[in-house]
Amino acid sequence: MKFYKDHYDVIVIGGALSGLSSALMLAKEGLDVLVLERHNLPGGIATSFVRGGIEIEAALHEMMSIGPEGNRLKVGKFLEDMGVNIDWLKVPEAYHASLPGLEVTLHPGLETFAREVDAEVPGTYDKVLRLLNLCHTVFDSVNELSIHPMSKVKMLLKHEAFVKTAGYSTQEVIDTFDLPKKAQDLLAPYWIYVGSGFKDLPFTIFAVLMADYIGYGSYIPHRFSHEMSLKMAERAEAMGVQIEYRQHVDKILVRDGKVYGVRTARGDEIHSDYVISAAYPNKVYTSMIEPLSEVPKAALKMVNGRRLSLTAFSVIMILDKTAEELGIKDYSIFRGDTMDTDALYNDLKGLGPYRYLTCICHNLGNPDATPEGTCSFSITTLPRVDGWKTVKAEDYDRVKHEVAEQMIDEMSKYLNVDLKAHILEIVIETPMTVARYTGMWNGCIYGYAHTMQDHIVARLQTAEAEKFIRGLEFAGAHQISGDGMGPAVTNGRKAAKNVLDDYRSKEAQAK
Numbered sequence: 326m327k328f329y330k331d332h333y334d335v336i337v338i339g340g341a342l343s344g345l346s347s348a349l350m351l352a353k354e355g356l357d358v359l360v361l362e363r364h365n366l367p368g369g370i371a372t373s374f375v376r377g378g379i380e381i382e383a384a385l386h387e388m389m390s391i392g393p394e395g396n397r398l399k400v401g402k403f404l405e406d407m408g409v410n411i412d413w414l415k416v417p418e419a420y421h422a423s424l425p426g427l428e429v430t431l432h433p434g435l436e437t438f439a440r441e442v443d444a445e446v447p448g449t450y451d452k453v454l455r456l457l458n459l460c461h462t463v464f465d466s467v468n469e470l471s472i473h474p475m476s477k478v479k480m481l482l483k484h485e486a487f488v489k490t491a492g493y494s495t496q497e498v499i500d501t502f503d504l505p506k507k508a509q510d511l512l513a514p515y516w517i518y519v520g521s522g523f524k525d526l527p528f529t530i531f532a533v534l535m536a537d538y539i540g541y542g543s544y545i546p547h548r549f550s551h552e553m554s555l556k557m558a559e560r561a562e563a564m565g566v567q568i569e570y571r572q573h574v575d576k577i578l579v580r581d582g583k584v585y586g587v588r589t590a591r592g593d594e595i596h597s598d599y600v601i602s603a604a605y606p607n608k609v610y611t612s613m614i615e616p617l618s619e620v621p622k623a624a625l626k627m628v629n630g631r632r633l634s635l636t637a638f639s640v641i642m643i644l645d646k647t648a649e650e651l652g653i654k655d656y657s658i659f660r661g662d663t664m665d666t667d668a669l670y671n672d673l674k675g676l677g678p679y680r681y682l683t684c685i686c687h688n689l690g691n692p693d694a695t696p697e698g699t700c701s702f703s704i705t706t707l708p709r710v711d712g713w714k715t716v717k718a719e720d721y722d723r724v725k726h727e728v729a730e731q732m733i734d735e736m737s738k739y740l741n742v743d744l745k746a747h748i749l750e751i752v753i754e755t756p757m758t759v760a761r762y763t764g765m766w767n768g769c770i771y772g773y774a775h776t777m778q779d780h781i782v783a784r785l786q787t788a789e790a791e792k793f794i795r796g797l798e799f800a801g802a803h804q805i806s807g808d809g810m811g812p813a814v815t816n817g818r819k820a821a822k823n824v825l826d827d828y829r830s831k832e833a834q835a836k
C-alpha cells in the first residue's frame with residue numbers, strides 16, 4: 326500500500342491550530358486534505374509536556390474569542406460547529422495590575438470593569454465606559470467587515486466609528502477621552518498581547534483586544550491548550566483528513582507561477598493544486614519554493630517590509646505549595662515599573678532586565694492544573710528578537726539563566742516568597758526554544774507587528790495583491806488576524822475559504 330495518494334485537493338503544512346482549522350473547514354466541504362506535521366504531535370506551541378510526572382502547559386495564558394456557552398464568539402463557535410467539543414473554563418478575572426501606585430484586580434464585563442477603574446480613580450466611570458463601548462462598536466464592525474466587505478460609502482454609513490478611528494493610533498484615541506494617567510494605566514496592561522506601544526498601535530487592534538477580552542472574558546481548556554490541538558486533530562481525522570506526523574516539508578513545488586505539490590525531507594513528492602502553509606512567508610519565499618526563481622521580487626519585498634512582532638521568554642515553575650499557601654491571589658498578574666507602553670516596547674529589544682512581566686497561576690483558573698498541594702506559576706515576557714539574535718552559542722546557557730533568575734527574583738520580591746525555595750520543576754522557554762520547536766521565524770509568536778505603517782485595514786486591502794503564487798495560501802500567526810491562538814484559528818479558516826472559493830469557481834467552470 327502506498328503511504329500517500331497520487332493527488333490531494335489540498336496539502337496543509339503544519340498541524341497546529343491554524344493548519345488544523347483549515348483542514349477541518351475543507352474536510353467539512355468534502356475536500357480531500359493531507360496535513361503534514363514535522364512533530365510527533367499536533368498543536369505546535371499549543372501543547373503541554375510532562376516533567377516529574379506533572380503535565381505542564383507550554384504556552385497558553387488565555388484564549389480570546391471563545392465567549393460563554395450559548396453565546397460563543399467566533400473561535401468558540403467555529404470549534405463547536407466543527408464538532409470539536411472543548412471543556413472550557415472561564416478565567417476568573419481580567420487581570421491584576423501591579424503598576425507604580427496601583428495594585429488593582431479588574432474583572433471582565435464592560436460596566437464591571439469601568440466601575441472597578443472608577444473605584445480606584447474616582448470620577449472616571451462615564452469616560453471609561455464610553456471608551457469601552459467605542460471599542461465594542463469597532464469590534465462589531467471588524468467582525469462584520471471581515472466577512473462582508475462593502476463599499477466605502479456603505480461602510481461610512483453603517484460603520485462610522487470604525488471608519489472615524491481607523492487612521493488613528495491607540496494613544497491618539499485614548500487622549501480624546503481626557504482620562505487621568507492612573508485610569509489610562511489600568512486600561513493598558515493587555516498591550517503586550519498585541520506587541521506594539523500605544524503610539525504605534527492602530528486603535529482598531531486595541532479596540533478588538535479590549536472588546537473581546539474585557540467584554541466577554543477569556544477562557545482556557547480544562548486539559549491545557551493541548552486539549553484543543555488533540556481534539557481538533559482527532560475530529561479532522563474522523564472527517565477524513567489524513568494527518569501524517571514526523572513529516573517535515575522541505576519544498577513547495579511551483580511551476581509557471583502555480584503550486585503543484587510539496588516534497589518532504591524524507592523525499593516523498595506529493596501532488597496537489599493547493600498548499601496552505603503554516604510556515605512563515607519569510608521561510609517559504611527564501612528557502613522552500615522550488616525552484617527559487619519562481620519567487621517574485623515583490624514577495625521578498627513584502628516579507629522584508631514587514632516588521633516581525635514579539636517572541637517569548639517564559640519561566641514555568643511547578644511549586645511545592647498551593648497558591649493560597651504562597652499568597653498568590655490572582656490567575657493573571659501584569660507587573661511593570663511603568664505603563665509607558667512605547668518605552669516598554671523599546672526596552673524589549675534588549676536582553677533584560679525586563680521591566681514588564683506577565684504571570685499566570687494556572688490553578689486559580691483550573692483547580693486541576695497540578696497535583697494537590699502544588700501549583701503552577703509562570704513568569705513571561707515577550708521580548709523583541711533583536712537582542713536574542715546577538716547571543717552567541719557559547720553564552721546562551723548563561724544568558725538564559727541570568728534572565729530567568731532576574732524574573733524569578735522580581736516576582737519573589739513582589740510576592741514576598743522565595744520562589745526558588747519552592748521549585749519542584751522548572752522549564753525555561755526562550756525565543757530559540759520557540760523557533761526550534763515550532764519553526765516560527767526568529768521565534769516570533771505573533772507574526773508581523775500591527776503598526777501605524779502596516780495597518781490591518783491596509784493589509785485587508787492588499788491581501789489579494791500579496792498572493793504571489795497561485796494555489797499557495799498561508800495560515801498562522803503571520804496572517805492578517807495575527808496575535809495568538811484564537812487569531813491563528815481565524816487565519817486558518819480564512820486560508821481555507823480562499824482555497825474553497827477558487828476550487829468552487831474552477832468546478833463551476835469545468836461544468
Ligand SMILES: Cc1cc2nc3c(=O)[nH]c(=O)nc-3n(C[C@H](O)[C@H](O)[C@H](O)COP(=O)(O)OP(=O)(O)OC[C@H]3O[C@@H](n4cnc5c(N)ncnc54)[C@H](O)[C@@H]3O)c2cc1C
Pocket residue numbers: 338339340341342343344361362363364367368369370371383384385386387388389572573574575603604637638639705754759762763764765770771800801802803808809810811812813
Ligand atoms: C510562551 C508563550 C505564551 C503564549 N501565550 C498565548 C496566550 O496566552 N494566548 C494566545 O492566544 N496565544 C499565546 N501564544 C501564541 C500562540 O501560541 C501562537 O500565536 C499560536 O499558537 C500560533 O499558532 P499557529 O497555528 O501559527 O502554529 P504554530 O504554533 O506556529 O505551529 C506551526 C506548526 O507548523 C509546523 N511546521 C512548521 N514548519 C513545518 C514544515 N516545514 N513541515 C511540517 N510542519 C511544519 C510546526 O511544527 C507547528 O506544529 C503564546 C506563545 C508562547 C510561546
